[in-house]
Amino acid sequence: MENIIMGMSLALSPSNLLFALLGTLLGIAFGAMPGLSATMGIAVLIPVSYGMPPATGLILLAGVYVGASYGGSISAILVNTPGTPSAAATGWDGHPMALKGHATEALIESAVASFWGTVVGFIGLLTIAPSLASFSLKFSSQENVCLAIFGLTIIATLSKKNIIKGLIGGVVGLLLGCIGMDPQYGYARFTFGQMSLMTGFPTVPTIIGIYSISQLLSMVVDRDATVNMDSSLNMLNKYKLKLKDLCYYPITYLWCGIVGMIVGIIPAAGGSISSFMGYNEARRLSKTPELFGTGHREGVAGSESANNALIGGTLIPMMTLGIPGNAVSAVLMGALMLHGLTPGNDLFTVKASITYPFIFGILISAMIMVIVGLSCAKYFAKVNKIPQNYLAAGILVLTVLGSFACENSYASVYIMLFCGVLGYFLKRMHIDLSAVVLGYILGPLAERGLTRTFIRTGSVAAGLQSFVTRPICIALLAASLISCAYPLITRHLDAKKAQKGN
Amino acid sequence: MYKKEKLGLLFLLAFFVFFFLVTGTVHKDARMYPYIVCILGIALTSIQMGMTISKERRGETLNGEEAMTKTQSHYLIIALASSILYVFMASILGFFSATFFYVILFSYWHTNTQKKWMYVAVALGMDAVIYITFKILLAIPLPNGLLF
Numbered sequence: 001m002e003n004i005i006m007g008m009s010l011a012l013s014p015s016n017l018l019f020a021l022l023g024t025l026l027g028i029a030f031g032a033m034p035g036l037s038a039t040m041g042i043a044v045l046i047p048v049s050y051g052m053p054p055a056t057g058l059i060l061l062a063g064v065y066v067g068a069s070y071g072g073s074i075s076a077i078l079v080n081t082p083g084t085p086s087a088a089a090t091g092w093d094g095h096p097m098a099l100k101g102h103a104t105e106a107l108i109e110s111a112v113a114s115f116w117g118t119v120v121g122f123i124g125l126l127t128i129a130p131s132l133a134s135f136s137l138k139f140s141s142q143e144n145v146c147l148a149i150f151g152l153t154i155i156a157t158l159s160k161k162n163i164i165k166g167l168i169g170g171v172v173g174l175l176l177g178c179i180g181m182d183p184q185y186g187y188a189r190f191t192f193g194q195m196s197l198m199t200g201f202p203t204v205p206t207i208i209g210i211y212s213i214s215q216l217l218s219m220v221v222d223r224d225a226t227v228n229m230d231s232s233l234n235m236l237n238k239y240k241l242k243l244k245d246l247c248y249y250p251i252t253y254l255w256c257g258i259v260g261m262i263v264g265i266i267p268a269a270g271g272s273i274s275s276f277m278g279y280n281e282a283r284r285l286s287k288t289p290e291l292f293g294t295g296h297r298e299g300v301a302g303s304e305s306a307n308n309a310l311i312g313g314t315l316i317p318m319m320t321l322g323i324p325g326n327a328v329s330a331v332l333m334g335a336l337m338l339h340g341l342t343p344g345n346d347l348f349t350v351k352a353s354i355t356y357p358f359i360f361g362i363l364i365s366a367m368i369m370v371i372v373g374l375s376c377a378k379y380f381a382k383v384n385k386i387p388q389n390y391l392a393a394g395i396l397v398l399t400v401l402g403s404f405a406c407e408n409s410y411a412s413v414y415i416m417l418f419c420g421v422l423g424y425f426l427k428r429m430h431i432d433l434s435a436v437v438l439g440y441i442l443g444p445l446a447e448r449g450l451t452r453t454f455i456r457t458g459s460v461a462a463g464l465q466s467f468v469t470r471p472i473c474i475a476l477l478a479a480s481l482i483s484c485a486y487p488l489i490t491r492h493l494d495a496k497k498a499q500k501g502n
Numbered sequence: 503m504y505k506k507e508k509l510g511l512l513f514l515l516a517f518f519v520f521f522f523l524v525t526g527t528v529h530k531d532a533r534m535y536p537y538i539v540c541i542l543g544i545a546l547t548s549i550q551m552g553m554t555i556s557k558e559r560r561g562e563t564l565n566g567e568e569a570m571t572k573t574q575s576h577y578l579i580i581a582l583a584s585s586i587l588y589v590f591m592a593s594i595l596g597f598f599s600a601t602f603f604y605v606i607l608f609s610y611w612h613t614n615t616q617k618k619w620m621y622v623a624v625a626l627g628m629d630a631v632i633y634i635t636f637k638i639l640l641a642i643p644l645p646n647g648l649l650f
Binding site: 047048050051052164165167168171172174175178182184185187188189190213216217220221222387388389390392393394396397400401404405408410413414417421424425428429443447450451 | 507510511513514517518521524525528529531532535536539540542543546547549550553570574577578581582585586588589592593597601604605608609610612613616624628632635636639640641642643644645
């Protein structure tokens with residue numbers, strides 16, 4: 001309770017409020033632009049956060065995350081092009097609403113549902129994360145290995161369409177994680193005589209490269225694929241906000257929010273799945289399910305509340321166990337590390353003065369988001385008017401700056417560019433970049449744990465045996481098996497269904 | 503489509519084989535894990551290659567993006583080369599000077615339909631914002647060079 005009060009009071013300090021506002025505004029702008037995303041927004045703003053006190057910097061990034069999750073719905077509603085993949089389901093009813101002349105109501109509903117969804121996720125994060133973090137104290141090297149294995153099996157879920165390609169991505173990530181000194185003895189690996197590679201590929205430049213530079217290259221290569229919202233802005237109708245609009249579908253917000261949060265906790269389930277599930281749940285709860293897909297306000301409410309509740313959900317495994325369930329949480333994890341914070345119990349005890357303000361920053365950003373969303377969503381639709389050439393140049397300049405600032409060296413910048421090219425190439429091959437990042441983050445954890453286990457137990461055989469005698473290890477290995485089997489089973493069932501349909 | 507896929511897989515195979523060979527130069531106590539990773543990579547890429555070839559033989563269509571056009575390949579090469587050149591120039595000239603020239607040249611190359619003074623104004627504006635935010639307000643160390 002002490003931490004909660006302290007977190008709240010720190011988050012409400014004027015400077016933190018200001019940066020929460022700035023982060024949320026930038027996040028909405030990033031989310032509203034198809035092609036950009038919360039991941040890129042956070043990656044680009046990491047260097048800005050670097051020069052700030054950790055709590056303030058992280059609040060800025062929390063604002064970007066919250067804002068971008070909502071911002072994606074603006075373009076989904078107005079031009080049926082989701083600004084972020086997770087806003088796709090919002091367009092199913094949001095865009096038909098806009099076509100019927102109710103674009104403003106759709107935007108209001110989207111902002112309100114996003115707010116309630118974020119609140120549900122925030123409550124989940126505040127209540128579940130500390131207890132899960134204290135549970136992680138029971139983890140020794142064996143449990144860490146099993147946890148890393150479980151994290152890596154997520155790749156199978158991430159790459160449901162082509163598991164082999166997902167696994168290849170994971171192996172590329174593992175290989176990137178091998179660069180530098182080996183975690184046990186300190187021997188150099190794949191450094192090619194470069195001193196700057198001795199400490200390995202630094203987290204932030206690597207992740208910025210994989211996500212942002214690859215996306216930037218896509219923007220430059222497919223330069224004709226930009227979206228113009230000019231004509232869609234005419235769809236915005238005059239609508240007077242009523243008090244009822246602030247909580248039009250309370251049950252939908254709550255239930256879809258819970259669903260979204262749970263999906264967020266399951267690593268790799270992702271934003272798109274949460275919003276699709278939220279949409280589905282809203283339809284199931286609705287008294288008029290037949291109206292879904294025709295421009296029904298409740299559809300927007302379901303998908304958006306689930307989509308934003310995911311924020312709190314994804315942060316739970318990231319902050320407690322160090323498993324980034326999606327791209328945004330992977331970048332945020334990099335930002336935490338940059339500010340000297342390591343996921344685990346320490347975040348909620350020793351570093352509570354940073355962690356709790358960050359958590360409350362999510363709530364404050366949600367409040368700012370709903371106010372901004374209700375009053376000026378249409379202005380954010382205009383961000384698409386920013387010429388792509390300046391946008392692309394600006395993003396590259398900021399990513400270069402960010403990578404340089406992390407280590408104060410050009411080596412980090414070249415590493416970022418290398419990772420960007422690699423990421424672009426893998427993207428063109430339809431290899432999921434989240435799989436690469438998972439491999440890169442979890443690989444060293446697995447290797448370190450495995451080597452320590454073997455040393456501690458005295459032999460490889462005894463080490464392996466120790467895995468099956470520890471209850472947490474058994475549970476994690478079982479979860480890994482389920483995680484691997486799940487996409488195969490669902491694919492088999494889908495194929496069977498399709499056969500029956502024919 | 504298949505050609506692009508197979509070329510990509512061949513590149514990945516070469517990537518893993520290269521690292522497998524380089525692992526031989528690593529100290530023997532730190533070798534086992536990278537060997538396992540490389541072997542996994544080689545095996546998975548080979549399986550994917552086999553699957554792609556058998557799909558091609560069965561005459562199935564491959565889902566995915568179209569191969570890059572010549573113009574797109576040029577865009578990619580220019581974007582990459584200019585980025586590398588920008589970073590290199592930043593280390594020689596200094597971050598702000600390199601950013602100024604890069605923003606003008608890159609934005610003009612990307613879209614040359616705007617008024618010329620706009621490119622200069624945006625580049626100057628970007629430099630000013632970065633200078634005030636990063637150098638003055640946040641005191642973040644920025645790359646130095648001969649100029650500014």
